[in-house]
Amino acid sequence: MSTVKIGLIGTGFVADLHATAARMVPEAEIAAVASPTPGKAGHFAKEHGIQHAFEDYRELLKLKDIQLVTLALPNHLHAQACLDAAKAGKHVVCEKPLCRTLEEADRMIAACRQAGVLLMYAEELCFAPKYVRAKKLVDEGALGRAFLVKQSEEHFGPHSAWFWDVDKSGGGVLLDMGCHSIEFARWVFGKPRVKSVFASMSTHVHRDKTRGEDHSVCIVEYETGQVGLAENSWAKTGGVDDRCEIYGSSGFTRADLLRGSALLTYSESGYGYAVEKAATTKGYTFTMFEEIWNYGFPQEIAHFARCVQGKETPIETGEDGREVLKIMCAAYESAGTGKRIDWPYEPRKVDKPIDLWRGA
Secondary structure (H helix, E strand, O other), rough: OOOEEEEOOOOOOOHHHHHHHHOOOOOEEEEEEEOOOOOOHHHHHHHOOOOOEEEHHHHHHHOOOOOOOEEEEHHHHHHHOOOOOOHOOOEEEEOOOOOOOOHHHHHHHHHHHHOOOEEEEEEEEOOOHHHHHHHHHOOOOOOOOOEEEEEEOOOOOOOOOHOOOOOHHOOOHHHHHHHHHHHHHHHOOOOOOOEEEEEEEOOOOOOOOOOOOOOOEEEEEEEEOOEEEEEEEEOOOOEEEEEEEEEEEEEEEEEEEHHHHHHEEOOOOOOOOOOOOOOOOOOOEEEEOOOHHHOOOOHHHHHHHHOOOOOOOOOOOOHHHHHHHHHHHHHHHHHHHOOEEEOOOOOOOOOOOHHHHHHH
């Protein structure tokens, strides 16, 4: 099969990452982009060399040569866009989190299954080169039996205003970044069954902006006895931090995804860009290079393109995204009740996960 033609729905921060990464992938080409903001899709298309631009993504879905659609939209728009893409016969990549409720997740999974298209979950930590090497150490037995994975992703808050609006996002930092931490540990362990979830969360810095949590700690215990520890923050200054530690019965490994791949720089005047979400570049900074590659976006896109071509099987699916969402729902309920949430577990029906913590 020739190059996979991709339709990108969204023109925000993560859409820019996908567009930039796709240019590094021979198997993929972003052929169309859509955004409802007048003029934004056209500007984005010109900037990234994309052939077609639309204000209505349903027009993008009418293009016959589009095989795969990437959803880079606010969380509350994921489900409907996925249903429309499946109906149009397009394979789907959905940015994290998969959606806001398990009911939405079930509709997305069912629609793609009925249409005979793939629903793939964009968890780039499973493709980040340093983290992939860490997992290979586990798979090779270099650490003995892995029993603890700690992963943290932290910065001072998201780029776009909609993240602060819990009606659109569904929650705070746990939904935005805890999904990465939870799935990374789950992936390293081989995706075992969950036994229990316990979480603590609060809003320390951004109470003027959101009802969502800006710091969270979530402990996931699996039936295998293995434990995943996710710590995530929108309250940590100094630019993004992304780190993991894996403990095994006869070994240990630690990875700093970004700062371990950076230049240590001192500048009295400051300069243009150091690392994502760094507020200043004066003084000592960690200057990133090949940032998108280190995040794993090109590798992720290449994998999903090869899945569409029938050459590979998705390592991250809609079902994985649903399981992560279910764990996060349990974490919100745990934070609200102060209790450990045991499996089997089905959250009560709410409009958004944060309602399990804050109340509707």
